[in-house]
Amino acid sequence: MATYYTSDRKADIALEVDQPMAWTNASGxxxxxxxxxxxxxxxxxxxxxxxxxxxxSAANTITYxxxxxxxxxxxxxxxxxxxxxxxCDVPIEASGH
Numbered sequence: 642m643a644t645y646y647t648s649d650r651k652a653d654i655a656l657e658v659d660q661p662m663a664w665t666n667a668s669g670x671x672x673x674x675x676x677x678x679x680x681x682x683x684x685x686x687x688x689x690x691x692x693x694x695x696x697x698s699a700a701n702t703i704t705y706x707x708x709x710x711x712x713x714x715x716x717x718x719x720x721x722x723x724x725x726x727x728x729c730d731v732p733i734e735a736s737g738h
Contacts, residue, residue, distance in 0.1 A: 642658055643656075643689075646734070650697055651699065657690075661688060662685050662688070662720065663719065665714070667715045668683065668716065668717050676704070679700065701732060
């Protein structure tokens with residue numbers, strides 16, 4: 642998995658995974674940047690998932706599923722219909738990946 646800012650402005654993040662994913666904006670509620678919910682929108686067309694943030698961010702890590710308080714409609718699913726596994730404190734690289 643690779644995660645990186647897509648520009649120096651740091652308001653967009655690319656999240657690369659090893660399979661084609663499906664996306665709903667409800668899934669963004671399960672992503673946390675340095676422990677904060679900052680993702681407002683996502684777009685996926687194959688790989689990577691492109692995340693849009695509310696504001697520019699200085700976050701260093703991204704985590705998916707912080708606690709047991711989630712619903713099936715907010716999970717990430719692969720195009721194969723299987724829910725993605727959780728990940729924790731994945732480093733967000735600088736732009737220019």
